[in-house]
Each structure stands twice: as C-alpha cells, then as structure tokens.
Amino acid sequence: MPQPDGETLHVYAVGRRGERDLEGIRGIDEATVEAVAVDDLDAFVSRHAGGPPGFAPEAFVRHDAVCSALMDGGPVAPVRFGAVFSDVAPLRASIAERREALREALGRVEGCVELGVRVFRLSAATLEPAPTGAAYLRSRLDERRADESAASTVDEHLRALSKDRRARALTAPGVAAGLSYLVPRANVEPFRTAVAALDDARPELELVCTGPWPPYSFVGEDT
C-alpha cells in the first residue's frame, strides 16, 4: 500500500457537537486535537505529516488518553485505531454515512464509563498431553465449562450495577473471562467494591477490575 506523502487525519472519537475545550488535549506525537463538525456531531481528529501514526504502544495510549479527556465533556463514541483519512471531505462522508448509528451509540453511553473485569480461575489446568485424543478434548471441554461457570457467577453479582455487558474474546490460559461493563458514573465505586467483595468471597477466582475506560465495547455496529 503506498504511503501518503501529504497530511493525514487520525480520528479519535465522535461526540455531540458542542463547546468542548480542546486546548489542553494533546494527540499522538503531541499533535493538536481539533473538532470537525458533521451535522450535529463532532469528529475529533489530529493531523499528521508524512503518513498516519504507526501501530505502537505510545500511540495507543495517547489515543485512549484523548478519548478519556473528551469523555469529560460529554458522551463520546471512541473510534477504532487505524482509520486514516487524506482529507476532511472523506471523513465527513464516512461519519455522515453512519450518523444515526452514532447518535444512538452516544445516547446509549451517555453518563456511563466502561469498566473491565478480568476473571482468573486459579484451578485452571495447564494443557498437558493427554493419554488419548478423547481425554484431551474432554479436559478442554471441562475447562471451557468451568470458565463459563466462573464468568456467569461473576456476572450475576455485577450486572445489576451496569446498563450493559460484553464478554471479550481474550484467550489465554487461566483467563476464564474478560468482561466489559457499561456502568453509570454514580455506580463506579459500588461496582469496584462489589468486584473486591466477590474476589474475597471466592478464593478459587481472582478478579481484577480495570478502567474507567471510554466505552469502546458499547459503540460498535454489533451493539
């Protein structure tokens, strides 16, 4: 794929058109963050010379930091990293194309943050060679069922404090589940307390609560 020579736009998030103060917000490579108006929405972007920001931890961290800072001024729909526009016109077209879905997403996440819950099962078996293929498959199935049971237990205790929840497709030994919750801001501390209490009450599980994140998991097309 040819790299563009000119300036490219990197998109962080979409929000409702408004009077956000973007002065103190620095984008990737310390770029200024500006608002591009599209109907009643704002797309938050930065400009970059000599090609788009590469895939690097610093860029991901800054992308997330910008979304978090924007969140203070109202609901935002974080944009997946990697959308690169050569000009404002194609960006406007891309946003206009999905304006209804974006408005709905903003309504869904208003007043909320995303909290993550990682569930480790301490008795999770490391996958060792089994005597037979059937035994191996049985042990995989047992592990999967134990993971689902752990996720279900955790979810029962937490869902009342949230508006919505998603299971994330993290796969790693011992990680029974990666859950994401859409939590109204007023419920954040009670939610964290509930996770800690559940962690204490269930010695066979280890729970880690992460966030608050911008609501990445709740603004996509599948929601």
Added chain:
Amino acid sequence: MNEIDRYREVTLLELADRVLDTGVVLSGDITLSVADVDLIQVQLHALLASVASIERREAGDGAAA
C-alpha cells in the same frame, strides 16, 4: 517483574486490545493491512498469556491477597 510493572503491562494489553479491536469502525481512505493487525493480536495474546500465568502462579503461593 514487580507487581506494579506487571499491572501496567497487563493494563497496556487491555488498552491495546480495546483500541484495536473495539470502537466505531470508520472506513478511511487508507486501510492498514489485515496481516499487520493480526500479527499484533497474536503478540498481544501471547504476552497476556505469559502474564496471566505469572499472576496465577503467584496467587497460588498462598500469600495474603
């Protein structure tokens, strides 16, 4: 790796996973090659797996939570 470093590393993985795999998908002028993204996912998951097994092992040592 001490506990704080480990916490930071897993949090970074969670962040990268969210930023790369969720959010609104906008169709830009430039599309980054799928192979590039897949490779990052594989590397991230491998690292997450190794950190998860460290946490599991240490938690199983019977130390106070």
